[in-house]
Amino acid sequence: MLAIASADDVIELVHTARDTDAALYPEGGATALDYGLPARKPGYSVELAGLNQVIDYPWRDMTITVEAGITMQSLAAILAEQRQRLPIDAPFAEQATLGGLIATNYSGARRFGFGTLRDYVIGISAVDGNAKLFKGGGRVVKNVAGYDMCKLLVGSLGTLGIITQVTLKVRPLPEASALLVARPVNLAAAEKLLAALNTSLATPVAVELLYGNQFGDEWRFIVGFEGSAAEVAWQIETLQAEWPREALAEELAVIDQLEQQPGAWQELTDFSLPAGDVPLVVKFSVRPSQVCTLLDKLRTFDDQAAFQAHAGNGIVIAQFRQIPAVGACKFLLQQLQPAAHACGGYAHVWSAATADDFTRPAWWGGVRGEMVYMERVKQQFDPQRLLNPGRFIYEND
């Protein structure tokens, strides 16, 4: 393990890696090390949590420039001093780093209302596999000068460059926040509620469908609202009046976030953290209209599984507890990925207890046409395959 204190350290490290053909495995808060295939090539993990300074926070411009190793908790605390925030839900915020979240393109419940990291990263610096420090974007909220290197690096799992510095667009903290909790009679009823929400006058920031873990053997539909107190109150009232009663198994409950700290939002953020031994966690990306169909299907594979669907966005995180005898790899290839395809999307693994026997197509989903261009981009930015080799989507790794 090599600790980093500056971008120059990173450059030097990549030079050394090039000379010795050692792999580099960038590491933020080490909260998502099991995201991606296991490393096979010998090398060093690059500890970036020391790269954690605030470079500039012109809060009146609602932007901030920080080093990538800053933890999400420190970042949130600094922004909160000016009543601002980055509206990306992060579990283990005291440990997880901004750079790590960007590399894994992490998102949570609030993505329905606020989007994902690609919508907030407006400037980025990284050191690529050629040991070159490059930046893209800038420090202003609107900027089309040059290619959008920010988009290229968000979700690239550290395979194109080791992210050293980031400029973010930030948002004001809301005045009020509340969650509406419903229990749909079944998944068909849940789809009715979702469809109704799609054309509602209410504008929720989170639309979650959950099953298992702390919610037990019941489906829970949780809709989050943020805004002024008047806006939040009006929306809750509206939804209570709009939603078809016959779809609900019981009366709606309202959780006023401000009165119940640390609160239900945190529960939503932590829901997907594997509680105890979860042998396989899979992320599905499907069309929003297909979420309930997919969940119905997934339940037939494992009735012990827990689910968190960011239902408004078509994202489903499934924690499987019973893996068929064929093993997790074949389970994905033969059942989970076809189920995702049938719903217009893809499935890839978040974490697996025994990852060693996984193939790349099983872990990252089937080959799409654009893969050949991902390979070509990788080749340009890391021709020696030093950065996180073997872990990501590339076939040539």
Place this chain on the structure above:
Amino acid sequence: MSIAGISELAAELRRIVGPDGVLSAAGEMLVYECDGFVVEKDTPDVVVFPRTTEHVRQIVLLCRRRQVPFVPRGAGTGLAGGSLPVGGGVLIVLTRMREIVEINLRDRYAVVQPGVVNVKLTERLRGTGFHYAPDPSSQGSCTIGGNVATNSGGPHTLKYGVTVNHVLGLEAVMADGTVCEFGGPSEDLPGLDLTGALVGSEGTLVVVTKVWVRLTRDAQSVRTMLGIFESCDDATAAISDIIAAGIIPAALEMMDHGILEALEQAFHFGFPLDAQAILIIEVDGLEAGLDAQRERITAICQAHHAREVRHANGPAERIALWKARKQAFGAVGRISPSYCTQDGVVPRTRLPHMLRKITEITARHGVRAVNVFHAGDGNLHPIVLFDEKNADEMRRALDASNEILDECLACGGSVSGEHGIGIEKIDFMPKMFTADDLDAMSRLRQAFNSEGLLSPKKMLPTAGACSAERSHPGRRAAV
């Protein structure tokens, strides 16, 4: 290319798209010698109008076989010369691919061909409760393919984001003639976000043939205000304070005295001609929250000595106000025979400083600038006025424009907020980016366009791509 070569190429292109889909006579090329950036001109050898992705594929294969450069183009409203065929070649005009292929409200997306005019999608969606958010001022004529190429903005991108925030996927013909899909209606597909990297690539990486766009729910209500100020300083300070107060208006636009004068001559809207600046401020969202926001904004304007904050009465007045704003550039023709516009961006807190600098810089060069811009984003569009019959004045206007952009960079800003680099701002790229930054961008281009036949000599100041010597600045432009 030789005349014989051109007619041979045109004949082959006609075999692909049919006899009515190719232009090659010299006189017919004039329309295509530039886009909205008229400073530099270059005629294509042939113009071709594909109607299908297969047409585009065959055109690209043909160009590749003959080693002829090719450049995609939409409606030609771009303001940085992004669709200029530098050195000739085949101009692939996508305006005949204008089908809205699919609208899916439940999954909140639409699929359009690249030649669909931006406003046509809005019109098609009217009454559904959904809309396509990016609304560049040229939306009545610009195409969505062109918007994707330049990552277009518009007045309402302050709250809703620019084009890239609304593109879910692309189908494209690659520089080697293969057809490839990137992204799609499902979010977060595993792997690199190449869709995100292709948006804003100004036609230098792929030829986009289909776009999946996100649809946005219509706001329940809207409030539009007009803040009237005695000085630009007060107006820009109010902008900065509105943002600092954590209010995100749907739009926040500023027009200075010079623009008001032009607009009044053209449209007689009733703008106060003795005011130095006005702000068009729009908030939208839930009815329940809007009056409170309007009051806060009004209070901030008043704290900065606004003479008056008017509220638009009803939709008709709002539409008239926006019409005036979107036609502001056209109205400049009333007060000056020629003008050129810039597209710099500064942090919003630097707006007061920047407006003062614009006045100072233009005065020093003996020219005049008027301002109409996306103030909430810090995206300036100073319009420098001149008479193109006066060569010296033109040179001074250009020098002033360039100095304004230098000042934007000195403030920590960007040389382009929404118009793009094209050929116009290539020389500024090394000022904004290091050699290593530009090298990284070149390598991205290499991954998609290794032979360099697609849109050569654009965006990056790489070898062989020196921009043409500027003879004179633009005569007309419109955002």
